[in-house]
Amino acid sequence: MNVLLYILLGIGVLFNGLGAIALVRFPDVYTRLHGATKCTTFGSLFTALGVIVYGFARGGAQYNTLAIHVIIALIALLVTNPTGSHAIARAAYRSGIKPKGAVVDKLEEQS
Amino acid sequence: MLAFFVTAIVAFIFYLLLTFGSGTIGAWSLEEWISGAVLSLIVGAIAARVAFVRNRDGKKSSLRMLNPLRLLLFLVYLIGPFLWAMAKANLDVAYRVITGKIRPGIVRLSPGLSTDFGVTLLANSITLTPGTLSVDVDEESGDLFVHWINVSDPEPSAKTVCGSFPDWARRIAE
Amino acid sequence: MSIEPLVFFIVAACFAFFVLFSLLRIGLGPTIGDRVVGLDTLNTLVVASMIVLGAAFDQVVFVDVAIIYALLSFVGTLYIARYLEGGLE
Known part of the structure; x- marks a missing residue:
């Protein structure tokens, strides 16, 4: 059981770190959003799964409550994260930030 | 009307999940049952028209997700x-x-x-x-x-x- | 099962370290869009570390705060995005 917990938490930390590095390394807003949104959502998913496994494995009323609350927090994250990133991408485009080094830009041709 | 009840019931389910293990009726105390019911009715009244938007063709579509x-x-x-x-x-x-x-x-x-x-x-x-x-x-x-x-x-x-x-x-x- | 709080603290410390990266992006970001991306990442990391700290301290209230933080930070992000787009229609 402990090993499963460590694996889940380890995957979570790994991908969250990857998201943070992507945030620093990529060249413009859109590519940064790629890295940041995907990796932090996936990383937080696995971290939360680790805590849920921990909660249900410990048993007892308090730990079950912890696990249920973490499930709700996870749902909130999974719903809000991609929507927020879509909102940022749209706002960035409409405020005039062009994707750097784009080979094709259909949105510009349209408007 | 149906949209109102569905929204209220979903809100009530989330309230019950968040207060799990607070008492002895089911797993909840009497206070949580009452306040949860009242609050979810209020939420349903406010949020039903936001949660169930009309579609482009004018029909209500979200109900089909039930x-x-x-x-x-x-x-x-x-x-x-x-x-x-x-x-x-x-x-x-x-x-x-x-x-x-x-x-x-x-x-x-x-x-x-x-x-x-x-x-x-x-x-x-x-x-x-x-x-x-x-x-x-x-x-x-x-x-x-x-x-x-x-x-x-x-x-x-x-x-x-x-x-x-x-x-x-x-x-x-x- | 006694070693686990320590593991959770280490995970939370890693998240705190990653927060530094997003702070770097908020500080450097050439455009406002970059800063908002940094802020969004920071919010997700804070939610994740609150969940982990909730398990570390055995306090459910940490996770409750994390739920509210996730929803409110989403509203904040939408607000900034709307502002960037140029006003409410």
């Missing part, structure tokens, strides 16, 4: 293809962070979905899956503008960019 078959399909989709694509997406980002190999561009997709829920589901799936990020949506035709990190074809079909997701979104929402 069909248990659709909900089951949604769950299967989340656990199966969606999670797998998300794992691939993260490895893809890892590869691009390490090598720095990108060829970005914004392309237009015509998934041909007619319901708002379907378009939302597809757009959110696209954001979390390999190499794509939804930027804008054409509200009349339901077309999506997608920032693609590795453009191989300037005018792709929905199939080449996001695989089987449009089919899943159609199956779930339409």
Whole structure:
């Protein structure tokens, strides 16, 4: 059981770190959003799964409550994260930030 | 009216989940039952018209998501293809962070979905899956503008960019 | 089962370290869009570390705060995005 917990938490930390590095390394807003949104959502998913496994494995009323609350927090994250990133991408485009080094830009041709 | 009750019941379920284990009636105390019922009725009255928006063709569409078959399909989709694509997406980002190999561009997709829920589901799936990020949506035709990190074809079909997701979104929402 | 709080603290410390990266992006970001991306990442990391700290301290209230934080930060992100787009229609 402990090993499963460590694996889940380890995957979570790994991908969250990857998201943070992507945030620093990529060249413009859109590519940064790629890295940041995907990796932090996936990383937080696995971290939360680790805590849920921990909660249900410990048993007892308090730990079950912890696990249920973490499930709700996870749902909130999974719903809000991609929507927020879509909102940022749209706002960035409409405020005039062009994707750097784009080979094709259909949105510009349209408007 | 139905929208009001559905919203209130969903709010009540979330309230009960959050107060799990507070007493002895079921797993909840009497106070939690009463305050939860009152609060969820208030939430239903306020939020019903936001939660159940009208569709482009004027019909209310979200009620069709109450069909248990659709909900089951949604769950299967989340656990199966969606999670797998998300794992691939993260490895893809890892590869691009390490090598720095990108060829970005914004392309237009015509998934041909007619319901708002379907378009939302597809757009959110696209954001979390390999190499794509939804930027804008054409509200009349339901077309999506997608920032693609590795453009191989300037005018792709929905199939080449996001695989089987449009089919899943159609199956779930339409 | 006694070693686990320590593991959770280590995970939370890693998240705190990643927060530094997003702070760097908020500070450097050439455009407002970059800063908002940094802020969004920071919010997700804070939610994740609150969940982990909730398990470390055995306090459910940490997770409750994390739920509210996730929803409110989403509203904040939408607000900034709307502002960037140029006003409410």
